Amino acid sequence: MKPKISFKKHSELPLEKDGANLFLKVMTTVSVFVFVLVFAVYLVLNGVVQNWTVGMSNTLTVQLEPSERALSASEQAQRRQVVVDFFENLDAVERVGFVSEKQMQKLMSPWLGADADISSLPLPELLDVKLKSDQNLDMEKTAAALSEKAPYASLDNHRLWLERLVKFANVLRLLSFLMLCMVFSVCILSISYAVCTSLAIHRPIIEILHIMGAKDSYMASQYAHQNFILGFCAGLAGMLLGVLAIKSIGSVAAHLNATLLGGLSIGWKGWLLMLTLPLWSALLSMTTAWINVKRTLRKMV
Amino acid sequence: MPQKQDTINDYIVDMRHVGLRYGNGPEIMTDINLSLDYGSFHFLTGKSGAGKTSLLSLMYLALKPTAGTVTVFGKNTGFADRDDMALMRRRLGVVFQDFRLLEHLSAFDNVAVPLRVRGMGENEVRRRVGELLRWVELEKYRDKICSTLSGGEKQRVAIARAVINRPEILLADEPTGSVDDDIGSRIMKLFVELNRLGTTVVIATHSTELISRYNYPRIHLENKSLKVFPPQGRKTDEA
Numbered sequence: 090m091k092p093k094i095s096f097k098k099h100s101e102l103p104l105e106k107d108g109a110n111l112f113l114k115v116m117t118t119v120s121v122f123v124f125v126l127v128f129a130v131y132l133v134l135n136g137v138v139q140n141w142t143v144g145m146s147n148t149l150t151v152q153l154e155p156s157e158r159a160l161s162a163s164e165q166a167q168r169r170q171v172v173v174d175f176f177e178n179l180d181a182v183e184r185v186g187f188v189s190e191k192q193m194q195k196l197m198s199p200w201l202g203a204d205a206d207i208s209s210l211p212l213p214e215l216l217d218v219k220l221k222s223d224q225n226l227d228m229e230k231t232a233a234a235l236s237e238k239a240p241y242a243s244l245d246n247h248r249l250w251l252e253r254l255v256k257f258a259n260v261l262r263l264l265s266f267l268m269l270c271m272v273f274s275v276c277i278l279s280i281s282y283a284v285c286t287s288l289a290i291h292r293p294i295i296e297i298l299h300i301m302g303a304k305d306s307y308m309a310s311q312y313a314h315q316n317f318i319l320g321f322c323a324g325l326a327g328m329l330l331g332v333l334a335i336k337s338i339g340s341v342a343a344h345l346n347a348t349l350l351g352g353l354s355i356g357w358k359g360w361l362l363m364l365t366l367p368l369w370s371a372l373l374s375m376t377t378a379w380i381n382v383k384r385t386l387r388k389m390v
Numbered sequence: 391m392p393q394k395q396d397t398i399n400d401y402i403v404d405m406r407h408v409g410l411r412y413g414n415g416p417e418i419m420t421d422i423n424l425s426l427d428y429g430s431f432h433f434l435t436g437k438s439g440a441g442k443t444s445l446l447s448l449m450y451l452a453l454k455p456t457a458g459t460v461t462v463f464g465k466n467t468g469f470a471d472r473d474d475m476a477l478m479r480r481r482l483g484v485v486f487q488d489f490r491l492l493e494h495l496s497a498f499d500n501v502a503v504p505l506r507v508r509g510m511g512e513n514e515v516r517r518r519v520g521e522l523l524r525w526v527e528l529e530k531y532r533d534k535i536c537s538t539l540s541g542g543e544k545q546r547v548a549i550a551r552a553v554i555n556r557p558e559i560l561l562a563d564e565p566t567g568s569v570d571d572d573i574g575s576r577i578m579k580l581f582v583e584l585n586r587l588g589t590t591v592v593i594a595t596h597s598t599e600l601i602s603r604y605n606y607p608r609i610h611l612e613n614k615s616l617k618v619f620p621p622q623g624r625k626t627d628e629a
């Protein structure tokens with residue numbers, strides 16, 4: 090007894106000999122390969138943006154540079170008050186407070202030793218600004234406004250720098266997402282075009298099948314079957330090549346600078362999604378083929 | 391507006407005021423009226439280019455009339471959707487003038503097409519096709535690719551494909567054109583037998599000899615119109 094369901098389905102249409110098959114195989118392999126790479130970039134950026142966003146606590150530090158000449162106590166107080174007023178007038182700010190001399194001592198102790206006298210050093214004064222958690226502060230604008238009011242005060246640039254990086258990463262993330270969409274559309278268009286060409290080539294066979302009583306779905310299922318297998322095999326090849334490429338980029342980069350790359354990761358969910366890509370590519374080419382056959386045949390007598 | 395004729399019709403094929411043209415060309419048939427009874431047997435004659443193939447195409451729903459209505463199995467073909475047409479075609483058997491086999495497939499796979507398109511299981515397909523191939527003495531060509539068969543062998547494959555499904559109507563376009571006389575009469579015997587079992591048969595032919603040998607009415611196409619002549623041959627059970 091032969092098994093009822095076999096991998097090689099009976100088919101009147103010689104689809105495995107279609108001229109467009111090689112093109113479709115290469116195209117799908119390359120697409121899935123590119124998809125894997127861009128998707129990896131996307132996932133890494135996602136992780137990076139998240140890390141950095143979490144890293145930005147909702148406090149920021151303002152430095153008041155020590156003046157060149159000696160200042161009187163009232164002048165000193167005046168300098169401070171300008172900066173405090175500036176921040177207290179911002180909506181996003183909850184609380185403003187100077188870092189006390191004791192805290193400064195503690196901060197500096199790793200460098201200067203526990204019992205150094207810091208009052209004699211020309212250290213900047215530090216102001217802690219606590220932000221309301223539900224409000225966003227535009228760092229760039231704030232920094233510009235501050236330097237106008239008090240040129241001797243500066244926002245801590247670590248946060249500013251991070252914020253710029255996050256903005257940049259977000260643009261990259263959007264770009265990689267657009268690229269994923271483009272790869273996706275190119276795949277669908279190529280498969281559609283190949284299916285329409287193939288239908289035109291096999292038109293005489295299809296006409297005979299129609300007259301023998303075949304419904305459109307009979308032809309469509311032969312195309313769907315063929316394209317499922319093609320999509321799966323090409324998807325598998327593309328996925329393996331892509332994963333191999335990521336792994337080798339990763340290992341080369343790890344030699345360069347392990348600490349920098351510590352935060353870059355795709356995550357197990359990302360890897361899982363990549364491993365299922367052949368299935369998605371198979372389903373995509375199957376569905377595209379099915380829809381296009383039905384759509385094209387409806388226009389045929 | 392044509393009247394919707396979806397109701398029961400006394401004829402298996404009923405053509406009313408049918409006109410047909412290809413594209414923007416001239417009408418090749420004008421105001422054709424033809425009614426075929428269930429279980430009837432007709433020859434179809436006419437010069438080459440008279441429209442025999444076109445008339446049969448209207449019956450097997452490959453063409454739609456450009457004027458009038460064609461009703462098959464009581465259904466107006468003008469109102470049938472694509473899946474309806476597929477279901478109607480499964481009740482028809484067609485032998486094309488040029489065979490129109492699937493040349494890249496074996497004789498077996500060609501004869502199996504009408505069964506497979508209706509989703510019949512492979513075991514049943516193998517049983518029925520094997521049986522019929524034995525009957526038309528094509529068993530040894532079973533796995534031969536059709537493009538390697540001779541004209542006469544192809545014609546027998548085409549006929550086997552047309553009858554495998556026990557059709558209610560058999561439409562044959564010059565089915566004895568390229569076979570030897572003895573195979574020709576075997577094929578005719580098969581058609582007569584099917585007709586006895588209830589199949590309606592229409593055979594397009596050039597052969598006056600064939601017509602005179604059987605006692606069946608004749609549809610004659612000439613000058614874009616059609617005439618039906620009463621039987622003029624010898625008795626049908628002569629062979």
Ligand SMILES: Nc1ncnc2c1ncn2[C@@H]1O[C@H](COP(=O)(O)OP(=O)(O)O)[C@@H](O)[C@H]1O
Nearest residue numbers: 412415418436437438439440441442443444445
């Ligand atoms: N596909 C077609 N396109 C245009 N004209 C056609 C087509 N098929 C047949 N004709 C024309 O229709 C007429 C009838 O052809 P056909 O039905 O094949 O006649 P027969 O089968 O009696 O030889 C002929 O004049 C032929 O040229």
Ligand SMILES: [Mg+2]
Nearest residue numbers: 442443487563
């Ligand atoms: Mg003809």
